[in-house]
Every structure is written in C-alpha cells, then in structure tokens.
Amino acid sequence: xxxxxxxxxxxxxxxxxxxxxxxxxxxxxxxxxxxxxxxxxxxxxxxxxxxxxxxxxxxxxxxxxxxxxxxxxxxxxxxxxxxxxxxxxxxxxxxxxxxxxxxxxxxxxxxxxxxxxxxxxxxxxxxxxxxxxxx
Amino acid sequence: xxxxxxxxxxxxxxxxxxxxxxxxxxxxxxxxxxxxxxxxxxxxxxxxxxxxxxxxxxxxxxxxxxxxxxxxxxxxxxxxxxxxxxxxxxxxxxxxxxxxxxxxxxxxxxxxxxxxxxxxxxxxxxxxxxxxxxxxxxxxxxxxxxxxxxxxxxxxxxxxxxxxxxxxxxxxxxxxxxxxxxxxxxxxxxxxxxxxxxxxxxxxxxxxxxxxxxxxxxxxxxxxxxxxxxxxxxxxx
Amino acid sequence: xxxxxxxxxxxxxxxxxxxxxxxxxxxxxxxxxxxxxxxxxxxxxxxxxxxxxxxxxxxxxxxxxxxxxxxxxxxxxxxxxxxxxxxxxxxxxxxxxxxxxxxxxxxxxxxxxxxxxxxxxxxxxxxxxxxxxxxxxxxxxxxxxxxxxxxxxxxxxxxxxxxxxxxxxxxxxxxxxxxxxxxxxxxxxxxxxxxxxxxxxxxxxxxxxxxxxxxxxxxxxxxxxxxxxxxxxxxxxxxxxxxxxxxxxxxxxxxxxxxxxxxxxxxxxxxxxxxxxxxxxxxxxxxxxxxxxxxxxxxxxxxxxxxxxxxxxxxxxxxxxxxxxxxxxxxxxxxxxxxxxxxxxxxxxxxxxxxxxxxxxxxxxxxxxxxxxxxxxxxxxxxxxxxxxxxxxxxxxxxxxxxxxxxxxxxxxxxxxxxxxxxxxxxxxxxxxxxxxxxxxxxxxxxxxxxxxxxxxxxxxxxxxxxxxxxxxxxxxxxxxxxxxxxxxxxxx
Numbered sequence: 001x002x003x004x005x006x007x008x009x010x011x012x013x014x015x016x017x018x019x020x021x022x023x024x025x026x027x028x029x030x031x032x033x034x035x036x037x038x039x040x041x042x043x044x045x046x047x048x049x050x051x052x053x054x055x056x057x058x059x060x061x062x063x064x065x066x067x068x069x070x071x072x073x074x075x076x077x078x079x080x081x082x083x084x085x086x087x088x089x090x091x092x093x094x095x096x097x098x099x100x101x102x103x104x105x106x107x108x109x110x111x112x113x114x115x116x117x118x119x120x121x122x123x124x125x126x127x128x129x130x131x132x133x134x135x
Numbered sequence: 136x137x138x139x140x141x142x143x144x145x146x147x148x149x150x151x152x153x154x155x156x157x158x159x160x161x162x163x164x165x166x167x168x169x170x171x172x173x174x175x176x177x178x179x180x181x182x183x184x185x186x187x188x189x190x191x192x193x194x195x196x197x198x199x200x201x202x203x204x205x206x207x208x209x210x211x212x213x214x215x216x217x218x219x220x221x222x223x224x225x226x227x228x229x230x231x232x233x234x235x236x237x238x239x240x241x242x243x244x245x246x247x248x249x250x251x252x253x254x255x256x257x258x259x260x261x262x263x264x265x266x267x268x269x270x271x272x273x274x275x276x277x278x279x280x281x282x283x284x285x286x287x288x289x290x291x292x293x294x295x296x297x298x299x300x301x302x303x304x305x306x307x308x309x310x311x312x313x314x315x316x317x318x319x320x321x322x323x324x325x326x327x328x329x330x331x332x333x334x335x336x337x338x339x340x341x342x343x344x345x346x347x348x349x350x351x352x353x354x355x356x357x358x359x360x361x362x363x364x365x366x367x368x369x370x371x372x
Numbered sequence: 373x374x375x376x377x378x379x380x381x382x383x384x385x386x387x388x389x390x391x392x393x394x395x396x397x398x399x400x401x402x403x404x405x406x407x408x409x410x411x412x413x414x415x416x417x418x419x420x421x422x423x424x425x426x427x428x429x430x431x432x433x434x435x436x437x438x439x440x441x442x443x444x445x446x447x448x449x450x451x452x453x454x455x456x457x458x459x460x461x462x463x464x465x466x467x468x469x470x471x472x473x474x475x476x477x478x479x480x481x482x483x484x485x486x487x488x489x490x491x492x493x494x495x496x497x498x499x500x501x502x503x504x505x506x507x508x509x510x511x512x513x514x515x516x517x518x519x520x521x522x523x524x525x526x527x528x529x530x531x532x533x534x535x536x537x538x539x540x541x542x543x544x545x546x547x548x549x550x551x552x553x554x555x556x557x558x559x560x561x562x563x564x565x566x567x568x569x570x571x572x573x574x575x576x577x578x579x580x581x582x583x584x585x586x587x588x589x590x591x592x593x594x595x596x597x598x599x600x601x602x603x604x605x606x607x608x609x610x611x612x613x614x615x616x617x618x619x620x621x622x623x624x625x626x627x628x629x630x631x632x633x634x635x636x637x638x639x640x641x642x643x644x645x646x647x648x649x650x651x652x653x654x655x656x657x658x659x660x661x662x663x664x665x666x667x668x669x670x671x672x673x674x675x676x677x678x679x680x681x682x683x684x685x686x687x688x689x690x691x692x693x694x695x696x697x698x699x700x701x702x703x704x705x706x707x708x709x710x711x712x713x714x715x716x717x718x719x720x721x722x723x724x725x726x727x728x729x730x731x732x733x734x735x736x737x738x739x740x741x742x743x744x745x746x747x748x749x750x751x752x753x754x755x756x757x758x759x760x761x762x763x764x765x766x767x768x769x770x771x772x773x774x775x776x777x778x779x780x781x782x783x784x785x786x787x788x789x790x791x792x793x794x795x796x797x798x799x800x801x802x803x804x805x806x807x808x809x810x811x812x813x814x815x816x817x818x819x820x821x822x823x824x825x826x827x828x829x830x831x832x833x834x835x836x837x838x839x840x841x842x843x844x845x846x847x848x849x850x851x852x853x854x855x856x857x858x859x860x861x862x863x864x865x
Contacts, residue, residue: 006163013162020158020553021151027546028147031140033538040545047549050162051556057176058169063196065188066268072171075180076187076196078559080205081508083197083274084212085552087355088515091219092545094362095519098223099526099541101366102534113140115535161584165560174563174573179443207381207437207446211500211512214388215519218493221395222523225486226534306396313392320385329439330381 012053019046031112033103037096044089048082055079192333192340193267201272202344206331210320212274213312213351220309220358223365240290248290255283263352264345273312273348277355284360293367296360308357315350319343375426379419380435380448383457384500384513387416391492395485402476402484409488410468413495417461420499423450424458432855434505442505443566449505452706452856453634456627457499459710463623463717464495466831467616470721473825474728478614479527487527487614494520494620501628507555507565510635511548514596514628518544521625525613536608543605547595551632554588557581558639571639583646589636590650597629599654599691600661603684607668610680615724618676622683622720623713630690630709637694637860654695659789661688666796670803673734675723678800679716682759685793686712692786693774697861699854701777706853708770711842715759715766718835722752725824725832730817735804740813744821749808751832756801758839761794766839769846 007014023046026039055075062069063076100110107115166173183196183204191199201209259279266272288296300308322343323332333340390412398405426433432451436442468491479487497517504510522544526537559565561581562573574582591602598606606626610618640647665685672678686708693705725748726741727733742749758765763772771790778786813819823829842849 006167009167010163010165012168013165014159017155017158017162021155024151024154025147027542028151029144036542040542040549043546043549047553047556050553051559053168054165054173054175054556054560055180056169057171060169060171062270063184064194064269065184065196066194071184072176073184073196075175076183076200077180077565078175078556079197080200080208081555081559083201084208084508084512087212087274088215088512088519088548090359091215091222091515091519092541094219094366095222095226095522096538096541096545098227098362098366099522099534099538102226102526103538106531106534157584157587161557161581164580165557173560175560176563178563178569178573179565180563182444203438204440204445205508208509208512210385210388211509211516214392214493214496215512215515217392218490218516218519218523221486221489221493222519222526225483225490225523226526226537303396303399306399310392310396313389317385317389323438324378327439329436330378330385331438333438 012056013050016046016050016053019043019049033100033110033112034097037093037100040096041089041093044085048085048089051078051085052082053078192337192344195267195269195272197270198267198272198344198348202347203333206316206320206333209351210313210316210331213316213354216355216358217309217313220361220365223362227365227368245290248286252283252287255279255286259283259352259356263348266348267341267344273351274355276348276352278359280352280356281359281363284356285363288360288363288367293364297364305357305361309354309361311357312351312354315347315354319347376422377433377435379422380433380450380503381437383416383419383423383503384496386419386496387412387492387499388496388516391489391496394489394492398485398488400482400485402481402488403472405485405488406468406472406475409492410465412492413461413465413468416495416499417458417465420455420457420461424455426450427452427455428852443564443569446509447505447566448503450503451859452853453631453860454503455852456631456710457502459713460495460498460502460624463713463835464491464620466834467491467619467717467721470619470724470828470831471614471616472827474616474724474828475614477728478529483527487524490520490524490527491617491620493517494524494625498624498628502631505567507558507567507570507639509565510567510632511552511555514551514632515548517625517628518548518596521617521621524617525609525621527617528612528614530612532608533612536612540605540609543595543602547592547602550588550592550595554585554592557585557588561585567635567639571641574640574642579643579646582640582643586636586640586643586646586650589639590633590654593629593632593636594657595629596632597626597687597691598684599629599687600657600664600684603661603665603687606684607677607680610683611674611676615676615720615727618679618724619717619720622680623717626683626687627709627713630687630694630705633694634856634860641860641862651695651697654691655783655786658688658691658693658695659786661685662692662793663688663789663796666793666800670796670800673736675726675733675735675738675804676720678735678804679719679723682797682800683712683716685797686716686759689771689774689790689793692790693770693777696774696777696781696783696786698777698780699857700773700780702857702861703850703853704770704773704777706856707773707846707849708767710849711766711770711839712759714835714842715755715839718751718755718832718839719759721828721835722748722755722832725828726752728828729821729824730815732815732817735807737815737818738804739807739811739815739818741807741818741821742809744813744818745823747823747829748832751829751836753805753808754836755839756804758836758843760798760801762798764843764846766842768843769849773850
C-alpha cells in the first residue's frame with residue numbers, strides 16, 4: 001500500500017524511466033540507423049522530462065514574476081538546463097542525419113545488416129595522392 | 136528475423152530489464168516531484184525566485200538564469216549549435232538532384248505558406264524581444280525563424296532561399312549569436328569587472344539582454360536553415 | 373599580467389571564439405586558416421602556462437563567471453587536474469602545425485577552414501571541461517568537444533569514416549545522456565549544480581538515488597574514456613580519423629573521460645560505501661582493458677588501428693591506478709595520463725607523416741622506411757620505446773607508480789598484469805622498429821619516399837623528445853599532482 005502511494009507520487013518520474021527504457025530498446029535493437037537516431041531522441045526526451053519535473057511544484061506558477069502570477073513558482077533552473085539540453089540534442093541529431101546520408105551514399109543502405117565494410121573502405125583515402133612535393 | 140538478431144534482442148531485453156530495477160528503485164527514493172519542500176526548491180532556486188527578477192534583470196526568471204546567472208552555459212549552447220552547422224557543412228556529401236528541387240505542392244499550400252511567411256517572421260521577432268517578460272526568448276524565436284525558412288525552402292526549393300545571401304554572409308549570420316555573446320561578455324568585463332557580467336543599471340542591462348536575444352535568435356534561425364541547406368546539398372561551406 | 377584573473381575563462385572562450393571566426397575570416401583560404409588556428413592555439417597555450425605559473429606560485433584558484441556567488445552562477449576552478457590544459461594546448465598546437473600539409477591532401481580545400489575551426493572548438497571545449505566547477509557546465513563543454521570530435525572523425529575521406537563517426541556519435545550521445553540524467557538526479561537531491569556544494573549536500577543524502585547518479589556518471593565517463601568493455605567505438609573512430617585528429621582524440625579527448633571520472637569521485641568523496649564497489653570494478657575492467665588492448669594491438673596489421681588499441685590498453689592502466697586508490701597509484705595514473713598523451717600524439721603524427729608520404733598503413737609495408745624518412749622514423753621509434761615503459765622514458769613513471777600502488781594495496785596479481793601488458797607493448801614496438809630499420813624495402817612508395825616537410829617532422833620530433841624528457845621529470849610531476857590526489861580521494865594512505 002505504501003509502495004503504491006510512493007509510486008503514485010512519483011508517477012512523473014516513472015513515466016520518464018519508461019520512456020528512457022523504450023528509447024534504449026529502439027536504439028539497441030533496431031538495425032536501421034534512422035531508427036537508432038529516433039531511439040536516441042526518445043531517450044533524450046525522457047531525460048528532459050525528468051529534469052523539468054524536478055523543478056515542478058504542485059499548484060505552482062511558471063517562473064514569471066509579473067502581475068497576475070502568484071507564487072509558489074516552479075524552479076527556473078531546470079527549464080534553463082533543458083533548453084540548453086534541447087539545443088544540444090538538435091545539434092547531435094542533425095549531425096547524425098548528415099552522417100547517415102553519407103553512409104547511405106557510400107554503402108547504399110542504412111540497414112546495419114546490409115552494410116559490409118570492406119578492407120578497401122577501411123583504407124585511408126589519403127593514398128589517392130601519393131608522393132609529390134608539398135611546398 | 137535471423138537467429139543472430141533474435142539472440143541480440145533477447146540479450147538487449149535482459150539488459151534493459153536488469154537496468155529497469157535500479158532505475159525505478161532509485162527514482163522512487165527521490166523527493167516526490169511537485170513537493171514544495173524538496174531540495175530542488177530550497178538552495179539556489181529559492182534565491183532565484185526571491186531576488187532573481189531584480190538581480191537577474193528579467194521578470195521571466197528562466198531568461199535571467201540563461202542570460203545572466205548561467206551565461207557561460209548559454210554561451211556554450213550557442214557554440215554547440217554553431218558547431219552543428221560547421222559539422223554538417225564539413226561532412227555533408229554531394230546529394231542527388233532530387234534534394235535540390237522544390238517539392239511540388241498544391242497551389243493552395245504554396246499560397247498559404249507564402250502569405251504566412253511575414254507573419255511567422257513577425258511572431259519570431261515578438262517571441263525574441265519579449266523573452267525577458269514572457270515565455271520565449273532567443274532560442275525559441277530562432278526556431279520559429281528557422282522553421283519559416285525551412286518551410287519556404289520546401290515550397291520554393293532550397294536554392295532561392297539559400298540564395299538570399301551569399302555563402303559568406305550566411306556564415307556571418309550564423310555566427311551572430313556567438314559574436315554578440317562574446318562582445319557582451321567583453322562589455323560586461325568593462326562595466327562590471329567580470330567576464331559575462333551584465334551591468335546593474337536596469338535600462339542598459341535590459342537593452343543588452345535584448346541585443347543578446349536578437350543575436351541568439353538570428354544565429355539560431357540561420358543555423359537551422361543552414362542545417363537544412365547542408366542536408367539538401369545546396370550549400371556546403 | 374600573469375595574475376590577471378580573467379585568464380581562466382579565456383582559456384575556453386579564446387579558442388571557441390577563434391574557432392567560430394575561422395570559417396568567417398578565412399573562407400577558402402586554407403593556409404591562412406591554418407596559420408590563424410595555430411596562432412590562437414599558441415595564445416591558448418600561453419594562457420594555460422600563465423595559469424600554471426600562478427597555480428605553482430599560490431595553489432588552486434577560482435573564477436566567478438559574471439561575478440555571481442559560486443552556487444548561483446558558474447564557478448571555474450583551476451587545479452592540478454585542470455593543468456592538463458597545458459598539455460592540451462601544446463598537443464593541439466603541434467597537431468595544427470602538422471595539419472597544414474596533411475589536411476591539404478586529406479580534406480577538400482574548400483572545407484579545410486572548417487577543419488581548423490572544429491579543432492579549435494574542440495580545444496575550447498576540452499579546456500572548459502577541465503576547469504569548470506559546475507556539473508551542468510561540465511555537460512555543456514563535454515558536448516562542445518564531443519560534437520566537434522564526431523565531425524572531425526567524419527572529415528576523413530575514407531568511406532568507412534562516416535560509419536565510424538556515426539558509431540562514435542551514437543555511443544557518445546548515449547554516454548552524454550547518462551551524464552545529463554545523473555546531473556538531474558544530483559539536482560533533485562541537492563538543489564545545486566556546483567560540484568563542491570553538491571559534494572557537501574550529497575554526503576548526508578539517502579544511498580540509492582546517489583548510487584544511481586554515481587553509476588550514471590561513471591558509466592558515461594567510462595564510455596568517453598573508452599574503458600573496456602565500452603571501448604569498442606574507439607578503434608574504428610581513431611583509425612579512420614585524419615591523423616592529427618587521431619592524435620588529439622587519443623591524447624586528449626579520451627582523457628576528458630578520465631577527468632570526468634575524477635570529478636565524479638570528487639563529488640562523491642563522502643560516500644565511501646558507494647565508492648568502494650565502483651573502485652574495485654574499475655580495477656578489474658582496467659586490468660582486462662590493459663591486457664586485451666595490448667593483445668589486440670599486437671595482432672593488428674594497420675598501424676593506426678594498432679595505435680588505437682594501444683590507447684585502450686593505456687586507458688586500462690590509468691583506470692587500474694584510479695581504482696586502486698592509493699596515493700602512489702593515483703598520482704601515477706594522473707602522470708601517465710599526461711605522458712601517454714604526449715607519446716601517443718607523437719606516434720599518431722608520425723604514422724600520419726608516413727601515410728601522407730607513402731600512402732601505406734600496413735606495418736609490413738613500412739619495411740626499410742627508416743632510411744628514407746629518418747626523422748619521422750626516429751620519432752616513432754623513440755615514442756614506441758617510451759610507450760613500452762623502458763626506464764627512464766615517460767611510459768615508465770606511471771606504470772612503476774601504479775605497480776607500487778598495487779603492492780601497497782595488497783594486489784600483487786596486478787603487477788603481473790602490468791608486466792605482461794608491458795611485454796606485449798614492447799613486442800609490438802619492436803615489430804614496428806624492426807620493420808622500419810632492419811628490413812629491406814618491399815614496396816615501391818617506400819623506395820621513392822623522401823622525408824616530409826619540416827612542418828610535419830618538427831611536431832613529431834618535439835613530441836618524441838618530450839616523451840623522453842617527461843620521463844626525467846617524473847618526480848616533480850608526481851609531487852605536483854599530490855594535492856589533486858588529496859582533493860579527489862580525501863586523506864588516503
């Protein structure tokens with residue numbers, strides 16, 4: 001009974017944990033690179049939800065100290081952190097998508113099962129211009 | 136699904152199930168979310184709520200935290216998003232012709248998006264300059280601005296939108312956030328004796344904050360559009 | 373001037389702004405961009421040295437960004453761990469100098485300014501990470517150097533590079549996420565983000581959520597440091613990247629994971645019963661990584677993959693030292709972090725010079741190169757010998773201290789691990805040196821190869837000389853990190 005009450009009180013955190021695990025499942029089991037990135041995004045969202053929740057206050061107002069907004073105010077700090085986190089997540093996602101486009105054009109697929117790195121692919125393409133002077 | 140894949144799935148399930156226990160157990164012992172006496176509301180937060188509006192210089196406490204108390208984080212954030220564009224431009228390969236063409240849309244959609252463009256831009260500006268009193272600010276407005284540019288690129292094709300400025304001018308626009316922030320940091324050093332400090336004088340502080348928000352917004356919007364251009368192959372560096 | 377307090381934030385801000393300006397000012401001017409980037413890196417190095425001088429004169433010091441009290445704003449701190457910024461500046465500067473000719477060939481000319489920008493931003497992120505005293509700021513700087521590192525790996529032309537970078541990105545983003553989640557847990561428990569502040573408040577808190585935060589932070593930083601068994605992203609990424617980038621990644625970026633772990637230990641300094649299992653685990657994983665990495669290095673044919681696996685082995689040594697938690701082992705691990713950075717960057721740059729000139733990266737193909745490229749081969753040979761831990765070179769000091777620590781901690785089996793791994797490292801060193809000097813050339817590019825230009829051999833030579841010199845500076849370096857050992861582990865035997 002006690003556990004149930006605790007769980008109910010922490011239901012916001014539990015939802016974040018569930019989302020985290022779902023995202024991790026997609027990231028780990030999917031062989032499709034785009035789906036992996038989606039899984040990563042689900043995980044990121046779960047962490048953002050978790051952090052925003054830590055600053056929540058029951059019956060509280062958004063942290064705007066203006067006419068008509070009465071305290072208690074939610075903590076502004078987690079909001080600022082999550083805003084930063086979102087910008088970072090956008091950056092990572094965009095770079096991942098650009099990389100996936102390049103993988104697609106080089107290996108013809110974005111399914112990990114179908115991508116077979118050959119020895120040739122491993123070779124350093126610096127070797128396409130060998131020797132010669134530099135100065 | 137082949138056998139190897141199935142084994143991998145079973146392993147992953149076992150791993151995540153093992154992870155779920157400690158995670159749930161751990162978060163259940165955290166202070167309950169929403170309770171006013173949680174530590175999250177005590178130390179730093181209490182100070183922000185009590186004095187943040189005056190000392191931070193913004194009625195929207197989140198903006199005060201972003202631009203004033205934790206300015207170095209926000210500076211880092213502006214760097215990260217600029218780096219995202221650098222990275223995309225450095226890595227993006229040649230893209231097939233299809234990426235560069237406008238997607239055929241119905242005349243209705245085309246007309247509506249063209250007509251909405253200026254309003255979206257005005258809304259972005261509103262969100263940016265009111266960031267210190269209302270929810271919003273540089274990043275939020277920048278995203279709206281970027282969304283408008285991407286929407287126009289979808290309808291008109293990326294080339295005409297990207298062609299609005301030369302590649303060099305786009306690069307300067309994308310760096311606006313970083314450069315304005317760096318300039319403000321130095322102004323802060325001159326006025327307050329601390330790098331990233333903002334002066335206590337309210338009018339000056341507020342104007343600096345609005346300039347910062349504008350820089351972040353313009354830079355953010357240009358970077359988002361740049362990411363789209365990099366992926367569609369119209370603009371690489 | 374050296375006492376000017378604002379040097380500390382500039383350590384990060386200078387290379388970051390310099391990096392952002394690079395593509396703006398030097399659009400399509402790769403040589404000017406290189407010169408600019410090297411100048412900024414040199415200035416950053418000068419700032420780091422000034423900070424070090426002040427640290428030596430008057431101990432650790434802090435800087436309140438924006439003038440706010442530490443808890444309310446962000447506090448930067450310069451301590452013995454942050455002094456790694458000197459090594460970072462030095463290695464980044466030499467890698468940038470090396471890059472001028474290397475990148476002209478390895479990267480399209482249009483994109484070269486972007487390359488230099490990313491290297492500078494990477495340096496700024498690293499420096500910020502080293503000196504911040506705030507948990508969330510740690511995350512922000514970590515993302516700056518991570519995003520730039522993913523992109524730098526992908527800038528190589530080899531088709532595998534994008535895939536290697538993507539693998540690195542997915543693992544890296546996952547580890548960053550674990551760190552961010554843990555920062556959230558710490559905030560929920562303490563209401564503060566300042567590391568010192570949180571360390572005091574965490575002390576009295578309940579065990580379980582703190583354990584969660586500790587596990588998240590430790591796992592996240594272990595991935596960044598490529599500790600066995602979460603090292604598997606490293607060989608591909610470090611082997612595929614352009615050689616100067618490999619040098620920076622192997623020398624500095626993985627060390628950020630080590631520093632992150634040190635900051636984590638600082639945060640949990642009070643919770644002995646939480647830390648003990650973690651430290652034991654780290655010793656075991658470190659031992660497995662040291663042995664496994666060394667053996668994997670031995671069987672590689674590709675010289676850069678060999679060096680990458682050797683990094684896994686050396687990270688193993690460092691974690692053994694950190695996990696043993698005796699004064700000599702920890703100080704040895706800290707000194708080895710710096711020494712390994714110098715030796716490994718010498719090796720990656722030398723390998724890059726060879727690949728640049730001959731296009732060959734298979735160790736057997738390098739036969740007879742010692743006569744054709746004498747300076748590069750000499751630098752590589754010296755660094756390999758130093759790495760294997762022959763006294764009095766740089767590799768010796770750290771390993772000796774860690775072995776001493778193992779004996780002090782009553783775990784003599786670790787000495788056996790260190791000795792075996794050391795012999796394996798010596799074996800692959802001998803294999804490369806044998807190929808370079810004592811075998812006749814077998815490949816045409818070797819027979820016609822000439823020494824690389826001075827901008828490439830000079831960094832190799834300087835780093836090789838430094839790997840010898842640092843070995844002689846072992847005692848003062850161990851004394852220097854002493855206070856950091858104290859502040860991280862408290863009063864340990």
